[in-house]
Amino acid sequence: MSVEPRFRGETTALIDAPAASVFDLLTDVSRLPEWNSCIDRVLEQPASLQEGAEWLVVIHVPHLPKWKSRSTCQHIDRDALRFVYKSTSEDRNPSFIDWFWEVTDRGGRAEVTVRWHGYPLTLFRQKVAAPLRSRQLEREVRASLDALTSCVRSTVA
Secondary structure, rough: OOOOOOOEEEEEEOOOOHHHHHHHHHHOHHHHHHEEEOEEEEEEEOOOOOOOEEEEEOOOOOOOOOEEEEEEEEEEEEOOOEEEEEEEEEOOOEEEEEEEEEEOOOOEEEEEEEEEEEEEOOOHHHHHEEEHHHHHHHHHHHHHHHHHHHHHHHHHH
16 A cells, blocks of 8 residues: 655756756755755765665745755666655654656756655644645755756856
8 A cells, every 4th residue: 555645846957058067956955055055064965866765954934944865766767867856854753755856958948847745644733834844845856956057057158
């Protein structure tokens, strides 16, 4: 029996840069804090990003305490420009979020689509954290895509 996500979201952005360059930037774990303002810093990163690779970051959402989040690459396809990973807090809570990234070439521009499926598995996460985090993620992901746009422009230029 599979568990259905308790919350989900999706957003898309069109970036004036080659799709492969955008994909390379978003899969460079060391550069996550450059375009994701909620990632305070990267504590651990893999030598190469492949299925099963893990990385650890410090998340800092405004008005909330910082926490450590561990992500595990579930799938990466550099040819199709698709990337899937699972993130969970380091506090041993079984709750997690699956992240799906896809970059599509739109005539020399990159269309970036990100989807997330949240699985709050404890009562506190279901009743309190998930509703709050779901609303926050809508704003945070949009802001991250805007920052990714600026970051990739400075990288490609």
